[in-house]
Amino acid sequence: MVPSKNPTDASRPRNVLVVCLDTVRADFFAEYAKRLQRLADVSFTQCRAASSWTVPSHASLFTGKLPSEHGVHTHNRRFDSIDREETFLTDLDGYTTFGVSANAFVSPTYGFDSWLDELSTIEPKHRYPEATSLNEVGQRTDATGGTKYIEYLKRAVKHDHPVLSLKNTAFGFLHETTKTGPIRKQVDDGASAVVRSAEQHIEDASVPFFGFCNLMDAHTPLHPCQWFDSSLQQVPNSWSSSQYDVWELMDESERHDEYWHLREQVYGATIEYMDRVLTDFAHRVLDSAPNTTIVVTADHGENHGREADDFLANHKSSLSEGLLHVPLLLINPPDGYESVEDEYVSHLDLGDLVLGLANGETPDVFRDRLPAELVGMSAGPEPPSNQEYWDRMIRCVYDGATKTVWDSLENRTEYELDRDRLSWQEKVETDEGTPTGESEFFDTTIGEAKTAAKDEKTDEAAVDSATESRLKELGYL
Incomplete structure (x- = not known):
């Protein structure tokens, strides 16, 4: 249908809050996020991400452009290479804008704060961004061992938020010591801290406001947690998804069936946990700011080594349905x-x-055909072999029940889709060469775009020790 404008709601600006569930694919969301689906007024069941990992996907979310157009991708991970005026935020006249992110890439380190009035960053060892933490103190002192802890305690006591500063260390200690057993992990990976910080921003914001939240709990490494529904994860307390690295999981000679069986349990339990946290959060937001629309989506999904995922793992070098088919819900x-x-x-x-919702409208955002794109394999350790293949550029176009995928090595594959089977695809034909319709969606050929991206590669951002530690934990370093 072509949606209509609601004149009553259009009479005043609405607050808009976008919640991005990092690494959550559509089929698992449909199975495990039942509360949010019941709360939602609208579900777009055929939403597709514009790329398949954090950095290019977030840049596309805010610019409406493909990675080869906005230039933020594997070879350039800096968001501040895009001016705020190139994002939709510049059209939110009079709005306060804020963000809360548990993603080490969606952070000031990579320039994401340049787009927003305020950005709070959350990580397992620093859950209260307004306070100090051991990680933060460690960046400012050369002290080690017991001397470092003494220095931290001095700074924590003198800080404007001494109690929260001490809590940061307590949570960080629990995160570090319980994530590999013998008891289940005692703290989540930031979901509760993200919503707490977002509520503080909402309380402090002048209205109208636009908010953006990124929750990283579904991203690897995955661990059993005491806050998860125990009926959903029959997994040893010491289990961790990081027992294999991504390249071991890509080894076609090994299917790791037992590993994937356990990992999918924890992944599903993680989504169900976030479902509980976010449903309660949404109720609180609407109680305090009833003229707010909440948008729930994911920047990309995750491959789980299934046949429909082309037996691939995580979100490397792929434009599968497991990666591109994501949830999109509207609440209120x-x-x-x-x-x-x-x-x-x-x-x-x-x-x-977002702009339509802010104006009290329901804009026509539907497409018959749409593209997606990946420029390079994504951040992380280099593959043990076949670097050119894993780092190739990939494009795809959706057209009805068909998805055509091609790459910079001149491979082309056609997949059959089924609207009733979320995150599913089936390979029906392989060939060589680029589709004749490439120019309908892309300004340059795939070969030219890949060469240009590599030639324009930027220097890596200066990464502080806390960010470096978090990126290593997430498997990116």
């Missing part, structure tokens, strides 16, 4: 959409959606 929007919308929607149109 203006009237105009059906409760279930099953036409294609692209993250490239998120800006139009």
Whole structure:
């Protein structure tokens, strides 16, 4: 349907809060996030991300452009290479903008704060961003061992938030010491801290406001946690998804079936936990700021070594449905959409959606055909072999029940899709060469775009010790 404008809601600006569930694919969300789905007024069941890992996907969310157009991707991970005026935020006149992120890439280190009025960063060892932490003190002193702890305690006591500073260390200690057993991990990976910080921003914000939250709990490494529903994870307390690195999981001679069986349990339990946290959060937000629309989506999904994932793992070098098919829900929007919308929607149109919602409208963001793109394999350790293949550029176009995927090595594959099978695809044909319709969606050929991206590669951001530690934990260093 072509949605209509609601004149009642259009009479005043609405607050818009976008919640991004990092690394959550559509099929697992449908199975494990039941509360959010019941709370939502609108579900776009055929939403597709514009890319398949954090950095390019976030840049596309905010600019409405493909990675080869906005230039933020594997070879340039800096968001501040894009001016704020190139994002939809510049059209939110009079809005206060804030973000809360548990993602080490979606942080000031990589320039994401340049787009927002305020950005709070959360990590397992620093859950209260307004306070200090052992990580933060460690960046400012050369002290080691017991001397470092004494220095931290001095600074914590003198800090404006001494109790919260001490709590940061307590949570960091619990995170570090319980994530590999013998008891289940005692703290989450930041979901509770993200929503707490977002509520503080909402309380402090002048209205209207735009907020953006990134929750990283579903990202590897995954561990059993005491806050998860125990009926969903029959997994040893000491189990960790990091027992294999991504390249071991890509080894076609090994399927790691038992590993994937356990990992999917923890992944599902993680999503169910975030579902509980976010449902309660949404109720509190709407109680305090009833003129708010909450948008729930994911920047990308995750491959789980299934046949429909081409037996690939995580989110490396792929544009599978496990990666691109993501949830998109609206809670408390203006009237105009059906409760279930099953036409294609692209993250490239998120800006139009947010701006429409802010104006009390339900814009037509539906497409018959849409593209997605990956420039390089994503951040992380180099592959043990075949670097050129894993670092190739990949493009795809959706057209009805068909998805055509091609790469810079001139491989082309056609997949069959099924609207009733979320995050699923089946290979039906392989060939060589680029589709004749490439120019309909892309300004340059795939070969030219890949060469240009590598030639324009920027220097890596200066990474502080805390960010470096977190990126290592996430498998990116």
